[in-house]
Amino acid sequence: MSSRRFICRAMTKTKPRPLSAAALALVARRFAVLAEPMRLRLIHALFDGEKNVNALVRLTGGTQANVSRHLQTLLQAGVLARRKEGLQVFYAIADPSIFQLCELVCGSLEKQLVQEAGVFDR
Amino acid sequence: MSSRRFICRAMTKTKPRPLSAAALALVARRFAVLAEPMRLRLIHALFDGEKNVNALVRLTGGTQANVSRHLQTLLQAGVLARRKEGLQVFYAIADPSIFQLCELVCGSLEKQLVQEAGVFDR
DNA sequence: TTGATATATGAGCATATAATCATATAGTTG
DNA sequence: CAACTATATGATTATATGCTCATATATCAA
Numbered sequence: 001m002s003s004r005r006f007i008c009r010a011m012t013k014t015k016p017r018p019l020s021a022a023a024l025a026l027v028a029r030r031f032a033v034l035a036e037p038m039r040l041r042l043i044h045a046l047f048d049g050e051k052n053v054n055a056l057v058r059l060t061g062g063t064q065a066n067v068s069r070h071l072q073t074l075l076q077a078g079v080l081a082r083r084k085e086g087l088q089v090f091y092a093i094a095d096p097s098i099f100q101l102c103e104l105v106c107g108s109l110e111k112q113l114v115q116e117a118g119v120f121d122r
Numbered sequence: 123m124s125s126r127r128f129i130c131r132a133m134t135k136t137k138p139r140p141l142s143a144a145a146l147a148l149v150a151r152r153f154a155v156l157a158e159p160m161r162l163r164l165i166h167a168l169f170d171g172e173k174n175v176n177a178l179v180r181l182t183g184g185t186q187a188n189v190s191r192h193l194q195t196l197l198q199a200g201v202l203a204r205r206k207e208g209l210q211v212f213y214a215i216a217d218p219s220i221f222q223l224c225e226l227v228c229g230s231l232e233k234q235l236v237q238e239a240g241v242f243d244r
Numbered sequence: 245t246t247g248a249t250a251t252a253t254g255a256g257c258a259t260a261t262a263a264t265c266a267t268a269t270a271g272t273t274g
Numbered sequence: 275c276a277a278c279t280a281t282a283t284g285a286t287t288a289t290a291t292g293c294t295c296a297t298a299t300a301t302c303a304a
Contacts, residue, residue, distance in 0.1 A: 031154070038293095040150055066293060088301095101227070108219040174280085187263080211281060
């Protein structure tokens with residue numbers, strides 16, 4: 001069976017019955033993972049392909065410890081994949097829906113900002 | 123000019139330069155707003171049209187104070203719209219991208235869960 | 245083995261935010 | 275006006291989470 005169909009029917013198709021707390025927690029968690037600027041920075045840095053931790057530290061300007069922590073969070077959430085090669089560890093985007101998510105959110109933000117800016121037009 | 127194009131180009135098209143902290147904060151904030159189970163419950167309850175606060179309190183099983191707080195958060199983020207009619211206040215989904223966001227996240231979660239479950243298949 | 249490098253993690257502190265209680269505000273009715 | 279209803283909000287507490295420092299682990303090279 002398809003858990004997507006299950007969750008999505010629960011989200012969109014049925015009468016608003018109390019949604020399973022577990023399903024809600026899963027969805028909320030997915031959003032929470034994307035709700036940190038440093039994690040967005042890391043995702044952004046990986047848009048053009050896998051990189052090792054040191055490269056990500058340089059690109060994001062964060063400390064090694066902090067970058068490593070956020071990478072674990074993204075890894076555990078299934079957003080990133082991990083590949084070890086000798087001393088180095090390479091991370092890459094594992095969930096392609098991330099790209100569309102960013103598109104959607106950016107598009108929605110644009111509309112909102114343009115509309116808010118329009119308050120001052122005449 | 124289009125801030126969407128601006129943000130999205132920054133997210134996807136250019137070399138991973140340090141992204142504007144302001145842009146990152148905006149995107150992160152948008153995700154954070156969707157990262158609470160009770161807010162997801164409220165959004166879910168509004169999928170089939172606007173409802174007043176009392177109805178939302180009943181549907182979600184939350185307290186009046188807590189529901190009201192979360193509604194303010196969603197309102198301020200531009201996710202919901204507010205319409206006052208006499209004593210009652212009606213909330214509705216203002217940002218249609220919410221529907222697609224939920225679809226995307228649910229779809230991505232499904233793939234992940236199915237894949238994890240598959241670990242035990244042979 | 246020793247030393248060097250890359251990455252991960254335990255512990256502590258600081259901050260953000262969710263839930264709750266009590267109360268405030270606004271609109272309606274008598 | 276007073277009483278009532280619907281919604282919002284100040285203040286407090288509890289919890290979660292981000293950041294930092296120091297240190298641990300793993301791999302490689304000499």
